[in-house]
Amino acid sequence: MIEDITQDARERMSKSITALKHDFAKIRTGRAHTSLLDHIKVPYYGDEVPLNQVANVAVGDSRMLTVTPWEKHMVPVVEKAIATSDLGLNPSTSGNVIRVNLPPLTEERRKEMTRIVKAEAESARVAVRNIRRDANSDFKALLKEKEISEDEERRAAEAIQKMTDQFIAEVDKLLAEKEAELMEI
Numbered sequence: 001m002i003e004d005i006t007q008d009a010r011e012r013m014s015k016s017i018t019a020l021k022h023d024f025a026k027i028r029t030g031r032a033h034t035s036l037l038d039h040i041k042v043p044y045y046g047d048e049v050p051l052n053q054v055a056n057v058a059v060g061d062s063r064m065l066t067v068t069p070w071e072k073h074m075v076p077v078v079e080k081a082i083a084t085s086d087l088g089l090n091p092s093t094s095g096n097v098i099r100v101n102l103p104p105l106t107e108e109r110r111k112e113m114t115r116i117v118k119a120e121a122e123s124a125r126v127a128v129r130n131i132r133r134d135a136n137s138d139f140k141a142l143l144k145e146k147e148i149s150e151d152e153e154r155r156a157a158e159a160i161q162k163m164t165d166q167f168i169a170e171v172d173k174l175l176a177e178k179e180a181e182l183m184e185i
Contacts, residue, residue, distance in 0.1 A: 001142060001147065001148070002139070002142070002148060002152060002156045005135050005138045005139065005156070006135070006156065006159060006160065006163070008135075009131050009132070009134070009135040009160060009163065010163060012131045013128050013131050013163065013164070013167040014167075016124050016127040016128050016131070016167070017124065017167060017170055017171065017174070019124070019127075020120060020121065020123075020124040020171060020174060021174065023120045024117065024120065024174065024178050025038070026038070026039055027113055027116060027117060027120075027178070027182075032059050032060070032061070032062055032063055032064055032065050032102050033059065034052075034057045034058065034059060034065065036065065036087065036102075037051050037052070037057055037065065037067070037082065037085075037087075037100075038050065038051070038052060040081050040082060040085050040087075041081065042054050042055075042074070042077055042078055042081045043077060043081075044074070044077075051067070051078065051081065051082075054069055054070060054071070054074050054078065055067050055068055055069040055070060055074065055078055055098075056068045056070070060099065063101060063102045063104070064099055064100065064101050064102065065099075065100040065102070066097055066098070066099055066100075067082070067091070067097070067098040067099075067100060068096060068097050068098070069096065069098070072096060075093060075096060075098065076093075078098060079091045079093055079098050082098065082100060089101075089102065105182075110182050110183060113182050114179055114182055114183070117175060117178050117179060117182065118175065118179075121171050121172070121174070121175040124171045125168055125171055128164055128167045128168055128171065129164065129168075131164075132160050132161065132163075132164040135156075135160045136157050136160060139153045139156045139157055139160075140153065
C-alpha cells in the first residue's frame with residue numbers, strides 16, 4: 001500500500017514537471033521556435049483546432065516563423081488567429097505563406113517574462129507540495145486504520161519528503177535555465 005501511494009505521488013509529481021516544461025515552452029525568448037504557436041486555436045469547419053493541425057509551422061530564421069496553411073481559404077483565418085493571440089505578434093502574408101517576425105525583446109519585456117516564469121515555477125512547487133500533502137494524509141489514514149505501524153508511516157513520510165525535495169530541485173533547475181535563456185541577448 002505504501003508503495004502504491006509513493007508510486008502514485010511520483011507519477012503525479014513528474015506530471016507537474018512535464019506541465020511546467022510545457023508552460024515554459026510557450027514563453028517566448030529571443031529565438032523563434034515552432035512550439036511558440038502550439039497553443040493557438042483556429043476555427044476550422046465549426047471546431048476550434050490547434051494551429052499545427054491546419055498548417056505547417058517552420059522556423060525561417062532565428063527571428064522568423066513561417067506558417068503555411070494546407071488549404072488556401074485558411075490563410076486569412078490563420079493570420080487573424082495569430083494576430084489576436086496573446087503573443088503580440090504581427091503576421092504578414094505573401095501568397096499562401098504567413099511570415100511571423102519576432103521582434104527583439106526589450107529589457108522591460110524580459111523582466112516581465114522573468115516574473116511570469118517565476119510565477120509558473122511557484123505554481124509547480126505548490127502542486128508538488130500538494131501531492132506530498134495528499135500522500136502524507138493517505139499514510140495517516142492507513143495508520144489510523146491500523147494497516148501500517150507508526151514507524152512505517154514515518155519512514156514513508158520521510159521518503160515522500162525526499163522525493164518532494166528532488167522534484168522541487170528539478171523545478172528550480174528548470175527555472176534557472178529559463179531565466180538565463182530569457183536574459184541572454
